Amino acid sequence: MIAIGGKNDASFEPSFVDALLDRAILPGYSRVGIALRRRGWSSADPAPDALRGQRAVITGANSGIGLAMADGLAALGASVVLAVRSTRRGEDAAAGLRRRHPGGTVTVVECDVAEPDSVRRCAAALGETPIDVLVHNAGVLPARRQENSTGHELTLATHVLGPLLLTELVRPLLAAAHGARVVLMSSGGMYAQPLLTDDPDYRRGEYRGARAYARTKRMQVALTPLLAAELADERTWVHAVHPGWVDTPGIADALPRFRRVTRPLLRTPAGGADTAIWLAATARPVPSGRFWHDRRVRPLHLRRGTRYTEAEAAALWRDCRVMIGVPEST
Template sequence: MIRAVDTLLDRTIVPGYTRLGFHLRRTCWTRDDPAAGALRGRTAMVTGANSGIGKSIATRFAALGAATVLAVRDLDRGGRARREILDAVPGADVELAQCDVAEPASVDACADALARDHGTLDVLVHNAGVLPIDRTENSAGHELTLATHVLGPLRLTDRLTPLLASAGDARIIFVASGGMYAQPLPVRDPEYRRGEYRGATAYARTKRMQVAFAPLLDGRLADQGVSVHSMHPGWVDTPGISAALPRFSSALRPAMRTADEGADTAVWLATTTPSPMSGHFWHDRRIRHEHYLRHTRYPEDHLLSLWSYCLDEAGAGLH
């Protein structure tokens, strides 16, 4: 009965992605919550951690005992987030790292700094996100959502692989989006140069890429003791969504999840034991289908072609 209700919530989308879906499923999780101190002695990095879901994930990590690194583009905003986390979790080990995930030089500098200060990295959460109104490029000429959601995370993962491998049971988590269900892989136009640019479409396309690439990345890193997961948080009321999609946010605000509710599955993936099955797409602590629409499916050669392009453009040696 419980599984049937869960499946119905997932397939009907609206109730499943809202607070209703979260709280109906939550009744089954009581014994599965992270134990106190579950991350004590471990190091976790969260990109885009100065607000919204990223900040909530970082706060939960700090409360569970992790040495928590807030990887942020804006150090002033990051500093405020750090102070707020310390207010919520007095005595926690929380530090800042400057990292504009869309910029290769910033990614490299961040990875170098982390390697100097930490011998291992147990958890890496790729959460940083953008939803631009107009098509914008980074300094290397890549469309901004592609650079932020795909190329930057691949480059950062590549640079941090030695630290992740030394942890023994490291976990990488991509915070994707249920919006990816409407979009196929942009195999022929990954940089979104054709047609009318829509920020929401660019966002969903690159979130589709995160989910499609997670199993490939998992396959490259599994023999080094590193697992890779992707998840989507449901519809969450965050400052970024409110600014980028005001009509959507306003219409659904009463039913939208809090940032803490949206963060739940990412925290669970990082802490649950034994380690969850890797290379899969998760929502509300369960593996979900990656496709519900026929037009979003793709042959393997298309996926591998796009994967190769992105690795090359990211400067990542994960082939």
């Protein structure tokens, strides 16, 4: 754990009742949980113009949580870049955001996070303007095992390798912001999975999309402290976020039965985006390298069988850097 900008604040730890909500899963992850927790949040944080003059880049921002984040960051004054696989859908989303925020700046850049060449083109297209906020939101939940052009399993490429590569490529732009914030959108599903360092590409066993999704979300959370340490000297903060159960087009497509059963309790995309927006804009010094849900730091494990060692996380970090072609830092 690394604190950037100030000491770690105990107020970021959940209360006993708050923690119980999460242990019970349904109340903590649903719209009930965020409604109860909002009562303890300051309405003045973040300030209405907290991101005025800043630039935010969001992957997977065509719809759902990503679009809600773009909307929320634009409302706080940020110039927003939608880094999306489909530029047509991206332009449609951007047009809607411009109508909602007249005078704001919303642009679109093509970025298929699963494909290294697309990520490199995206990084080049972002130019030389500093990046104050980088949100890795793009996600997939495939029904069958698929690989990207370099032979890596699709959820690994999308949730782990692509975000690491894009962060590395725009690292100078983050450093130039003098206090940039990188947010990885994870999932509470990661609590059910261990950290598999010997088969990150899911080549063994029967493939299940939901399991692959959760495994790679576990990897995101395990690597967050290491990425935070890597970027600490450049005053770039790194956070992983669990958005709760959110009613999004992705959930409707990938988990229709789950959505049908839980829909009355699902959060809106804005509710799922709230903590990521808050981390991007809060004036409070928050600890870097942690896992967040509803504006509080959350534990990394709820089950004994998911625990891993620092050496295992470090081994995965090294392997991932090899996979994206980035040399080990000295």
